[in-house]
Amino acid sequence: MVRFARDGEQADSSWSTSRGLWERMRSAAAAEPRGADTAPAARIIGLDLARLLAVLGMVAAHIFLGNAPEVALLAITGFPAALFAVLGGVSAVVSTRSQVHEGRVFAACASVVLRGGILLLIGTLLGLLPNFIVMVLAYYGAALAITGLLLWLPTWLLALGATTLVFISPYAILAVRQATTSEPIAVPVLDSPLSFIQTIGFTGFYPAVTWLTYMLIGVCVGRWLLNAPLTANRTLRGAAVGALIAVAGSASDLASRGLMIDQLRREGSSFDEAQHLLTAEGHGTPLSGGWVALLNAAPHTGSSADILRTAGVGILILTLLVAATASNKQPLRQPLDALARAGAASLTIYVLQYGSVPIMLIVTSLLLQDTEAAPAIQVLTLFAHAVLIAALSWLLSRLNRRGPLEALVSDLVKAFTSRA
Numbered sequence: 001m002v003r004f005a006r007d008g009e010q011a012d013s014s015w016s017t018s019r020g021l022w023e024r025m026r027s028a029a030a031a032e033p034r035g036a037d038t039a040p041a042a043r044i045i046g047l048d049l050a051r052l053l054a055v056l057g058m059v060a061a062h063i064f065l066g067n068a069p070e071v072a073l074l075a076i077t078g079f080p081a082a083l084f085a086v087l088g089g090v091s092a093v094v095s096t097r098s099q100v101h102e103g104r105v106f107a108a109c110a111s112v113v114l115r116g117g118i119l120l121l122i123g124t125l126l127g128l129l130p131n132f133i134v135m136v137l138a139y140y141g142a143a144l145a146i147t148g149l150l151l152w153l154p155t156w157l158l159a160l161g162a163t164t165l166v167f168i169s170p171y172a173i174l175a176v177r178q179a180t181t182s183e184p185i186a187v188p189v190l191d192s193p194l195s196f197i198q199t200i201g202f203t204g205f206y207p208a209v210t211w212l213t214y215m216l217i218g219v220c221v222g223r224w225l226l227n228a229p230l231t232a233n234r235t236l237r238g239a240a241v242g243a244l245i246a247v248a249g250s251a252s253d254l255a256s257r258g259l260m261i262d263q264l265r266r267e268g269s270s271f272d273e274a275q276h277l278l279t280a281e282g283h284g285t286p287l288s289g290g291w292v293a294l295l296n297a298a299p300h301t302g303s304s305a306d307i308l309r310t311a312g313v314g315i316l317i318l319t320l321l322v323a324a325t326a327s328n329k330q331p332l333r334q335p336l337d338a339l340a341r342a343g344a345a346s347l348t349i350y351v352l353q354y355g356s357v358p359i360m361l362i363v364t365s366l367l368l369q370d371t372e373a374a375p376a377i378q379v380l381t382l383f384a385h386a387v388l389i390a391a392l393s394w395l396l397s398r399l400n401r402r403g404p405l406e407a408l409v410s411d412l413v414k415a416f417t418s419r420a
Helices: 022-030 045-064 070-076 079-095 097-101 105-127 137-150 155-179 193-203 208-227 232-255 257-266 271-277 304-325 336-344 346-368 374-399 404-417
Strands: none
Touching (some): 045 304, 079 097, 155 208, 257 271
């Protein structure tokens, strides 16, 4: 059985108990046995595969834009972005494990904050370019930076914070919207610092307060994964927890449909409009206050049930992928190594597709020159991206390299935190 923490390591109790205040955590981390801690940490293959699955789902969602068979839309609407956010929290734990075991807790937190700040900058700049794709990196980066500020806290406190945000964040978003604007905001507003913070945090398509909820859940999951070997029993428990959370979100949505329709009709929607709204993709804001913000699980609305449904599925997928690949020894054989390399380059792939998806949709539409060929255009575009991602993963595997953007961000972070 492969351990995710290396031999001789023990779980840092300050990350999982109530003793996790700053100085106690530094002392506990500094007192841990060193042993093989100086060796580079092995990658968790299942985590890379989960990243690949998330970014592929987001690419597909950008290509099909809601025009696909219902089964396909169910898989690519809401779930990939939520999985991406949960994995951001897991990655924050995994990428700083060596620093924590060396007692460099400040450096661990600072590295995550800096990484989030860099992604916030990249996302904000790319979001200024004309594009029908909503750039998520600004929201993701802001949430990651806040996660870094909280990373030193004990797991029980982070779990409590995540639970609180699940039920409070939808109403916070609605409150800020009522005080500002009800219009969908795809790009962060740069009119003033306050407007920027407001759109990044609450009123944008991917509010950072929602993504922070997912990331804190991911931090708790990441610590659980690194705490002990993922045995069959632990896998079953982890998968069961994810499934139960997802079922809770879905069940509350289905059981409350009648109540939700009645509330939306009282607020002015027709019966057909209410039915459509309860299942249609949203823009980061719950459909309404009251019970709707709590019980409805329409995708991309950030309601409590939406967060539970998508986060639960993310936990389930990650647990199963990590367990399925835990016994794989490195170096990996093909094609698993290429797939893992692609997942490890998810930032590079996401940024590349931000430009390539619109271009390829335009090129394929010009080639087909048929107004009724939209499905064929989308399928061809998806196939072209699958080929490009496969080529990139093969190249990275052959060269034994990381994704270029991942390497750039990592080098920048290390330059600032190497002495911390």
